[in-house]
Amino acid sequence: MSIEKKDLVKSIEQAYSEGYTYLVKITAVDYVKTVNVIYILRSLDKNQDKILECELDPANLSVETITHIYEGADWYEREMQEMFGVRINGRKAKRLILEKWDGKGYPLRKSFEWGKPYEKE
Amino acid sequence: MAITRINIGPVHPSTHGVARLVVDLDGDTIVKVEPHIGYLHRGVEKLVENRIYMQSPPYMEKIDYVAPMAVDELYVATVEKALNVDVSEKASYARIILLELQRIASHLFFIGSVTNDLGQSFTGFMWGFMDRDKVLRLLENATGQRMFYVNMRLGGINREFPKDFEYETKEFLDYFEKRLKDYENFIEKNPIFIQRMKGVGILNLDDAINLGVTGHVLRASGVKYDVRKNNPYYKYSELNFHPKILSDGDNLSRFRIRVMEIRESIRLIRDSFYKMESADGSMVGMPVKLFSPKPTNKISIVNRELPRGEGLMYMVADDKKPYRLSMRAPTFINLAALNKIAKGHKLADLFSIFGTLDMVMADVDR
Amino acid sequence: MLIDNILNYFYSGLNSSNLLVSILFIAIYAILISIMISVFAYVFGWVERKMIAKVQRRHGPNRVGKWGLLQNLADLVKLITKEKIIPEDADPLLLNLAPILLVGVVTFIILLMPFSSYLQATNLGLGLLIIFVILGFTPILLFITGYATGGKFAELGAQRSVLMLISYEIPMIIVVATVGIAAGSYNLTSIMNMQSGLFNAFLMPIGFFIFFVVMLAELERPPFDLREADSELIAGWLTDVSAPYYAVALMLDYTRMFMGSLLIAILFFGGWSGPILPGILWLVIKAFVISLFIILVRVAVVRMRVDKILKTGWMYLLPLSIVNLLLTLIIVLK
Numbered sequence: 001m002s003i004e005k006k007d008l009v010k011s012i013e014q015a016y017s018e019g020y021t022y023l024v025k026i027t028a029v030d031y032v033k034t035v036n037v038i039y040i041l042r043s044l045d046k047n048q049d050k051i052l053e054c055e056l057d058p059a060n061l062s063v064e065t066i067t068h069i070y071e072g073a074d075w076y077e078r079e080m081q082e083m084f085g086v087r088i089n090g091r092k093a094k095r096l097i098l099e100k101w102d103g104k105g106y107p108l109r110k111s112f113e114w115g116k117p118y119e120k121e
Numbered sequence: 122m123a124i125t126r127i128n129i130g131p132v133h134p135s136t137h138g139v140a141r142l143v144v145d146l147d148g149d150t151i152v153k154v155e156p157h158i159g160y161l162h163r164g165v166e167k168l169v170e171n172r173i174y175m176q177s178p179p180y181m182e183k184i185d186y187v188a189p190m191a192v193d194e195l196y197v198a199t200v201e202k203a204l205n206v207d208v209s210e211k212a213s214y215a216r217i218i219l220l221e222l223q224r225i226a227s228h229l230f231f232i233g234s235v236t237n238d239l240g241q242s243f244t245g246f247m248w249g250f251m252d253r254d255k256v257l258r259l260l261e262n263a264t265g266q267r268m269f270y271v272n273m274r275l276g277g278i279n280r281e282f283p284k285d286f287e288y289e290t291k292e293f294l295d296y297f298e299k300r301l302k303d304y305e306n307f308i309e310k311n312p313i314f315i316q317r318m319k320g321v322g323i324l325n326l327d328d329a330i331n332l333g334v335t336g337h338v339l340r341a342s343g344v345k346y347d348v349r350k351n352n353p354y355y356k357y358s359e360l361n362f363h364p365k366i367l368s369d370g371d372n373l374s375r376f377r378i379r380v381m382e383i384r385e386s387i388r389l390i391r392d393s394f395y396k397m398e399s400a401d402g403s404m405v406g407m408p409v410k411l412f413s414p415k416p417t418n419k420i421s422i423v424n425r426e427l428p429r430g431e432g433l434m435y436m437v438a439d440d441k442k443p444y445r446l447s448m449r450a451p452t453f454i455n456l457a458a459l460n461k462i463a464k465g466h467k468l469a470d471l472f473s474i475f476g477t478l479d480m481v482m483a484d485v486d487r
Numbered sequence: 488m489l490i491d492n493i494l495n496y497f498y499s500g501l502n503s504s505n506l507l508v509s510i511l512f513i514a515i516y517a518i519l520i521s522i523m524i525s526v527f528a529y530v531f532g533w534v535e536r537k538m539i540a541k542v543q544r545r546h547g548p549n550r551v552g553k554w555g556l557l558q559n560l561a562d563l564v565k566l567i568t569k570e571k572i573i574p575e576d577a578d579p580l581l582l583n584l585a586p587i588l589l590v591g592v593v594t595f596i597i598l599l600m601p602f603s604s605y606l607q608a609t610n611l612g613l614g615l616l617i618i619f620v621i622l623g624f625t626p627i628l629l630f631i632t633g634y635a636t637g638g639k640f641a642e643l644g645a646q647r648s649v650l651m652l653i654s655y656e657i658p659m660i661i662v663v664a665t666v667g668i669a670a671g672s673y674n675l676t677s678i679m680n681m682q683s684g685l686f687n688a689f690l691m692p693i694g695f696f697i698f699f700v701v702m703l704a705e706l707e708r709p710p711f712d713l714r715e716a717d718s719e720l721i722a723g724w725l726t727d728v729s730a731p732y733y734a735v736a737l738m739l740d741y742t743r744m745f746m747g748s749l750l751i752a753i754l755f756f757g758g759w760s761g762p763i764l765p766g767i768l769w770l771v772i773k774a775f776v777i778s779l780f781i782i783l784v785r786v787a788v789v790r791m792r793v794d795k796i797l798k799t800g801w802m803y804l805l806p807l808s809i810v811n812l813l814l815t816l817i818i819v820l821k
Contacts (some may be wrong), residue, residue, distance in 0.1 A: 023331050027449075029447075040422070040433070043343075047351050071328075072333030083166075107167055108166060149646065239789035240709065240710070241709075243539075246537075316792075470792065
């Protein structure tokens, strides 16, 4: 299910109230033109998964945090921020998840060329 | 009292790999634990984008080196879904047998490492590893490799089971059922063990769901979720599988669930052998070739009950290579819950909690 | 018999009225005792490894020497010849002094023990009490080792050993007093003579049980090895210091275990009383068997947590030791 960026937190809150209380995964895909952020939510009662996809403009990569809804979202968000450069607004802890990477770019973006020698920023 | 900050790891006898925990202590009581991960990050998700589909399984196996086949299978199943390849009935049962054997091996590793974390001079550890080695020998017999099997092929496995495999496996299961009683008597019923485990590291049901923990941690907190039951793949629905659920959410429940799951796996393997006799098709899959079928599903999502919890792969398919592969590593999210569980406990309990969460740091970092 | 004559001569030397001769003989005796302790510690290092290996279905050391007998010697040589590093925060004086003092304490205690009716440095009327007074120093010395290295892990270990000390010291003293009351004397020889009919272990099984548990704690054997809990504190005070200290610590562990088993043998298993064999052999055999039990405990149990030890000490061991005292009084006084 595709959603707009501005509705993101609202629709996740709505999904939560519908019984999708379990967060399975937050991930992102770099389609070069857009970067899509994907939320996979699960309802344990209905035994159903719900996939929310949100297209972001690569020039302005940021989403609101959802840690106030799902506590477990924290690490996924930190990982996404580190790997894709998707800024998470409203996150308390500033430290990223993996150890500090001082190279250029974000590893899982398509612009990050694989196999190139390490280049310091 | 002043708060002491100690740094545990990255190299420490009981961090199951290279994890670094920064622990704030008030006397001997934990105020805060902050796990620092990433020492084993290899960027598997990026590596895969530069390999054709069936080149990747060896990388996948190294994600979780305690249960390599399970992750391999998860990846191959994702590719199968993307390329729309069917798995024959016989191959399904064969995979179930191998995966459950792998699960037993992984759980034995868990039993060994937990007793070691609690400070039992290696007895449980040696016992667990001794029996795990027997399972590994069976798997070697079936797949040709002892630890990193790379035996999953599109639509099946790499070769037929050897003639003596069924007999040997059943013989092992008979032996192991008796042996499991030893484990229960020696470890699970040991009063000091119970004293150390019972009521320690409690994660209640709401927190478990909100934190998104998975696998045995979730089931020990009383959530009825096992992918094999709730979203059955292969022939699990025909095998009359019962997920094991306890409701205390403490260390002891997490340990007991594991032992119960071993028993369930033993039953599943026996059933599968029985049902496999009348199953159709061949268990051998396609050989690995440079040209694989064109993908038909652009986005494929597959989840599996790995030994350590629910694994999920989100794959965006390209012609020959995955465009993007994202994996939900079960231990990654279980580790995120560590701070919540360990707060307020003694330092000694941190390691029993860390142990019962069953960390494999390679899996956390990917 | 020749042996008896030699021992007799030795005994008269030990208790000579000439102070100089007496001191000389005591010095010789102390050297002999130290040699015995070292031999015992060495043998036990091997027995422990071999026995644990058997329980764990391994082979244990089997390459250096017959049945791996020389393995520990090889390890010792390796450890001692390694570079000696002392961390910057450490207090080198205390760090080096504490193990030496510990060895001194252990040797001194064993010197006070009667190995046979002749072999004893001096036969003190209050020998039992003096032994436990000196034994009271060991936790303090261990505590010092913890603080002297200046590491945080060592500090945590030291804190734990003090907490443990509060929990087991009082039951231990009560049990020891009970043994003294039962024998009507604090003289070790008379305590042993008293047990010629019935061993104390059978006279007061509760007391024996408490003393055994307390000794495990005193010797810091599993499940009470909190100070060096390897999965939590890495190696306690040994974390920051280098290999030679590790060798010393290992040897110390075994000498302390020998001392503890000797104490149990004397207080609860009649010391050197036994048929046919000479007394000194009986005592050593008993100590050996008790040590085997102490090792077997290590194989089976997981480590206890410090607050649980406190609880066990105060809620179970202390009341039990008082019950034991009362029961013994009833039996002895009729």
